[in-house]
Amino acid sequence: MKLLYSNTSPYARKVRIVAAEKHIEVTMVPVVLADPDCPVNDYNPLGKIPVLILADDDSLYDSRVIVEYLDNRTPLAHLIPQEHSARVWVRRWEALADGVCDAAIAAVMEGRRPEAMQDPAIIAKQMGKVERGLQTLNDDLGKNKWCVNNTFSLADIALGCVLGYLELRYQQLGWREQYPNLARHYADMSKRPSFRQTAPVVQ
Ligand SMILES: N[C@@H](CCC(=O)N[C@@H](CS)C(=O)NCC(=O)O)C(=O)O
Known part of the structure; x- marks a missing residue:
């Protein structure tokens, strides 16, 4: 899995912290949204980060969807309660x-x-x-x-x-x-x- 992110995005930081707290390996790919070659539009039609690119090249956005996905990748230490x-x-x-x-x-x-x-x-x-x-x-x-x-x-x-x-x-x-x-x-x-x-x- 790869995460398109920028260092200053608070939404991307939320995802990065969830991945770290859950010990889930994600390849971090920094992007510059203003760069004409920025790949974000290819994975999110809204052109926003964060975007999580899955192994099959499908993608998830926005941050709330990504954190839910990551939280359910491992059953232990849920950050979103089940109750x-x-x-x-x-x-x-x-x-x-x-x-x-x-x-x-x-x-x-x-x-x-x-x-x-x-x-x-x-x-x-x-x-x-x-x-x-x-x-x-x-x-x-x-x-x-x-x-x-x-x-x-x-x-x-x-x-x-x-x-x-x-x-x-x-x-x-x-x-x-x-x-x-x-x-x-x-x-x-x-x-x-x-x-x-x-x-x-x-x-
Ligand atoms: N609700 C979205 C917000 C994402 C968002 O607005 N990200 C900003 C960076 S901090 C962005 O990509 N802005 C570019 C734009 O709006 O075109 C989420 O939680 O992922």
Whole structure:
């Protein structure tokens, strides 16, 4: 199996961490989406990463489908609980963490347009989603060590990935001070080898 990914994609990082936590061997293939020869469109018509290319050359996307596939490759140490209620809550955490990533990335992309073409209302709208999302994640985590049922799961990985993205692109947000429960969780997550191995590099 091969994973098309980029170093700074929080969705790809989620998949890379799941593969590492589950000890599943995946060949990592870094890609540059702006490169005209980038192979992503051949495997995902949406042109997005991550994409998992299977042995028969079929492909899986998006990150939520890939993590489900990887989690079921081995029966041990499930990161997505088998029990229905816990499973739904883990997936809701993931949906919110990924949604905060979506909004944070949309704001970054708008801010990269030539200044005269930027729309401050779009940036404000996206940052509203980021701030409300982080507040909810912070409140829902409370003093718990892990997001769901005090057990390490995909919810914790997804949360760590959005916080890693904020660390990379939004240091000025002061999220650690505003959301102390998230800061504590991120400090715990950052000690895991799977997190250290996949830390985004500033480009
Ligand atoms: N919901 C998708 C989001 C994937 C995504 O937006 N990836 C970004 C990179 S961080 C991308 O490929 N952007 C290129 C584009 O939107 O054209 C997932 O979870 O995999």
